[in-house]
Amino acid sequence: MDTCIEKIRAxxxxxxxxxxxxxxxxxxxxxxPMATRPVAVTSPKDMDKLVFNCVCGLNLANYVSKNxxxxxxxxxxxxxxxxxxxxxxxxxxxxxxSRDQIYIIGVPCTGMVDKRKIAALFEDEITxxxxxxxTLTITSASKTETVKKADVLRHNCGxxxxxxxxxxxxxxxDPVEEQTLDQPYEDVDQIAAMDPDARWAYFExxxxxxxxxxxxxxxxxxxxxxxxxxxxxxxxxxxKGQDETDVTTFHFLRAFHCAGRCTxxxxxxxACPMGINVRDFTRKLNKDALELFGWEAGLDLDKRPPLDVxxxxxxNDFIK
Amino acid sequence: MNFITIDKKDWxxxxxxxxxxxxxxxxxxxxxxxxxxxxxxxTYPEMDAVVTVMSAKxxxxxxxxxxxxxxxxxxxxxxHIMKPVKKDExxxxxxxxxxxxxxxxxxxxxxxxxxxxxxPYWCAAYDATTFVGLGVTHPGPCDFSTAAGxxxxxxxxxxxxxxxxxxxYLAKILTEKGEKWAAACGFDTAADVxxxxxxxxxxxxxxxxxxxxxxxTDQLAKKEILDLYDAPFWEDVAFSxxxxxxxxxxxPTCWCFDIQDEARHNTAVRFRNxxxxxxxxxxxxASGHNPRGTKVQRVRQRFMHKLKYFLDKYDQGIMxxxxxxxxxxxxxxxxxxxxxxxxxxYETTK
Amino acid sequence: xxxxxxxxxxVDRDRVHFSWISSAEAxxxxxxVKEISEKVRALGPNKKFVKDYNK
Numbered sequence: 001m002d003t004c005i006e007k008i009r010a011x012x013x014x015x016x017x018x019x020x021x022x023x024x025x026x027x028x029x030x031x032x033p034m035a036t037r038p039v040a041v042t043s044p045k046d047m048d049k050l051v052f053n054c055v056c057g058l059n060l061a062n063y064v065s066k067n068x069x070x071x072x073x074x075x076x077x078x079x080x081x082x083x084x085x086x087x088x089x090x091x092x093x094x095x096x097x098s099r100d101q102i103y104i105i106g107v108p109c110t111g112m113v114d115k116r117k118i119a120a121l122f123e124d125e126i127t128x129x130x131x132x133x134x135t136l137t138i139t140s141a142s143k144t145e146t147v148k149k150a151d152v153l154r155h156n157c158g159x160x161x162x163x164x165x166x167x168x169x170x171x172x173x174d175p176v177e178e179q180t181l182d183q184p185y186e187d188v189d190q191i192a193a194m195d196p197d198a199r200w201a202y203f204e205x206x207x208x209x210x211x212x213x214x215x216x217x218x219x220x221x222x223x224x225x226x227x228x229x230x231x232x233x234x235x236x237x238x239x240k241g242q243d244e245t246d247v248t249t250f251h252f253l254r255a256f257h258c259a260g261r262c263t264x265x266x267x268x269x270x271a272c273p274m275g276i277n278v279r280d281f282t283r284k285l286n287k288d289a290l291e292l293f294g295w296e297a298g299l300d301l302d303k304r305p306p307l308d309v310x311x312x313x314x315x316n317d318f319i320k
Numbered sequence: 321m322n323f324i325t326i327d328k329k330d331w332x333x334x335x336x337x338x339x340x341x342x343x344x345x346x347x348x349x350x351x352x353x354x355x356x357x358x359x360x361x362x363t364y365p366e367m368d369a370v371v372t373v374m375s376a377k378x379x380x381x382x383x384x385x386x387x388x389x390x391x392x393x394x395x396x397x398x399x400h401i402m403k404p405v406k407k408d409e410x411x412x413x414x415x416x417x418x419x420x421x422x423x424x425x426x427x428x429x430x431x432x433x434x435x436x437x438x439x440p441y442w443c444a445a446y447d448a449t450t451f452v453g454l455g456v457t458h459p460g461p462c463d464f465s466t467a468a469g470x471x472x473x474x475x476x477x478x479x480x481x482x483x484x485x486x487x488x489y490l491a492k493i494l495t496e497k498g499e500k501w502a503a504a505c506g507f508d509t510a511a512d513v514x515x516x517x518x519x520x521x522x523x524x525x526x527x528x529x530x531x532x533x534x535x536x537t538d539q540l541a542k543k544e545i546l547d548l549y550d551a552p553f554w555e556d557v558a559f560s561x562x563x564x565x566x567x568x569x570x571x572p573t574c575w576c577f578d579i580q581d582e583a584r585h586n587t588a589v590r591f592r593n594x595x596x597x598x599x600x601x602x603x604x605x606a607s608g609h610n611p612r613g614t615k616v617q618r619v620r621q622r623f624m625h626k627l628k629y630f631l632d633k634y635d636q637g638i639m640x641x642x643x644x645x646x647x648x649x650x651x652x653x654x655x656x657x658x659x660x661x662x663x664x665x666y667e668t669t670k
Numbered sequence: 671x672x673x674x675x676x677x678x679x680x681v682d683r684d685r686v687h688f689s690w691i692s693s694a695e696a697x698x699x700x701x702x703v704k705e706i707s708e709k710v711r712a713l714g715p716n717k718k719f720v721k722d723y724n725k
Binding site for chain 1: 671672673674675676677678679680681682687688689690702705718719720721
């Protein structure tokens with residue numbers, strides 16, 4: 001993706017120089033190995049701060065919504081992978097922003113790496129990380145490992161079928177080939193195959209280390225409510241402590257609020273400090289949205305989400 | 321103060337022997353990573369594990385702690401009267417704690433145990449706990465403990481400091497609590513004080529050399545609070561912040577909490593939960609007003625508290641031990657080392 | 671989808687009911703409540719999504 005970053009920088013610098021946009025939101029290198037941080041670049045001379053690599057795992061659509069975008073502000077350019085662009089589309093469809101407020105610099109994406117998979121290769125802490133095409137070189141005090149990027153991809157990137165942004169103003173590279181999958185929801189099916197008590201135990205174990213930091217929620221571009229249900233204090237909907245019922249309630253409801261909206265960008269899992277695969281909740285909803293409504297979020301600016309509209313053909317056998 | 325050596329072959333036997341007298345905590349590995357937890361029977365601390373995501377503060381200050389209960393059954397004479405939950409006074413020992421986590425306990429102590437106020441729950445837990453630290457011979461890339469008045473072999477707050485010598489641990493007994501623990505384990509092979517101290521010094525220096533933290537705190541005390549408060553860089557620092565509570569929850573020195581009452585059937589319970597200055601609800605007034613209503617204000621509060629308000633109030637250095645957990649866990653890589661340097665270097669143009 | 675997710679998480683499907691009952695459909699309301707009560711009674715006390723302060 002080396003050529004891609006040159007293009008992103010050139011496009012961004014041009015947009016800023018011409019005054020088309022006020023700022024460019026993208027990723028910059030972080031202060032530790034395998035870290036990037038979202039930044040807003042406002043001057044063409046700062047453009048070389050921007051990077052694009054396999055550790056840009058957050059979703060930049062999160063930095064563009066009603067809460068962060070004031071009416072007075074000019075246009076904003078966003079560096080967008082397939083999923084980021086789909087979430088920008090979702091923002092537009094949900095009236096959080098208007099199409100003319102943003103300029104989408106589309107990036108064809110070959111996936112982000114799972115930092116936990118990489119960390120698991122080492123007994124000690126990682127001190128260096130290099131990406132060269134499809135090869136990653138990772139070093140620690142005790143050894144150096146070379147791995148193929150494909151072997152350490154995040155799960156959501158491995159099952160991604162929209163690597164190219166569906167909507168964009170300009171593309172910073174040639175489209176990449178989309179993956180075709182025989183069993184896109186194998187992970188969901190595996191859980192579904194368990195008996196109810198085993199499923200309950202599975203989800204209890206999944207969230208047992210949750211510290212309620214809400215990084216999953218806050219990293220999610222869908223979560224733009226001015227006050228989240230867990231932060232309501234009058235009335236209070238859910239207990240705030242570590243009680244497993246409260247923790248499960250939070251995860252269940254957070255996920256359900258993403259029903260028919262989630263693009264499976266994986267920012268929630270990326271942000272979780274405790275390594276909880278909260279996608280186990282949202283993946284089931286995504287599967288249902290696809291099977292019941294033929295719906296994948298964020299692909300079309302002109303289609304309303306399935307839970308947003310009524311259709312006589314809506315499945316209704318659950319209503320008794 | 322004296323030194324003992326502990327043969328690694330005797331390590332697990334010693335721990336087992338101490339289980340009658342102590343509840344044993346230590347780093348435990350599972351598929352979700354490594355955390356400091358009470359050790360189940362037949363499990364032993366992962367002494368070689370990398371730094372745990374969460375600090376050891378929860379041993380004294382659990383994220384959720386039941387503090388008072390009452391019955392709502394009006395046929396009972398004491399209905400609706402809150403009563404303290406029985407305090408946990410069982411002696412406990414935390415094995416393999418990193419030295420900065422023990423130093424952090426001393427900083428948290430300033431809040432929970434001071435002349436004006438003694439928190440009964442925290443103090444009881446503190447009195448019951450023995451901290452057995454393991455010197456860090458290979459500090460990670462986030463570790464900047466030497467810049468935060470601590471270090472990989474800091475003794476502050478520890479009862480025992482151990483050093484890994486391949487086939488054995490060399491342990492420096494620092495307090496009476498530490499002596500009791502060693503006796504309970506049956507660890508009694510004395511080591512030469514002078515020689516051992518010299519070894520410790522070498523290990524400490526070698527470990528400190530590996531920490532390349534370029535963090536300066538020397539100017540912070542001299543700065544005017546309002547100059548820093550009004551500094552122009554906060555917007556920039558806060559831009560990428562998603563306002564989760566990760567940094568404050570993984571921090572060994574963050575001590576803020578929230579009191580919550582809950583009731584179910586005839587039982588009412590008062591809990592104390594960790595709270596976070598990153599959350600808007602933390603400062604949300606009953607009137608609806610929020611003095612820290614924006615993300616930038618909250619981010620500034622966290623750094624100002626850790627690096628300025630605390631320093632000015634207690635004169636005990638910054639409220640940070642340099643463990644680097646917030647750096648490692650922040651989803652958007654906000655790095656306290658960079659913010660600290662920006663604050664330290666800041667010159668007002670006024 | 672909510673019912674499906676709850677079921678996926680291991681909650682018994684018979685504990686979750688969705689019905690559309692008009693304010694004029696008193697008998698339907700009674701029938702539905704009866705049916706739900708019987709099903710839930712047959713399942714016994716719920717252990718999932720229930721807090722226990724004694725833990």
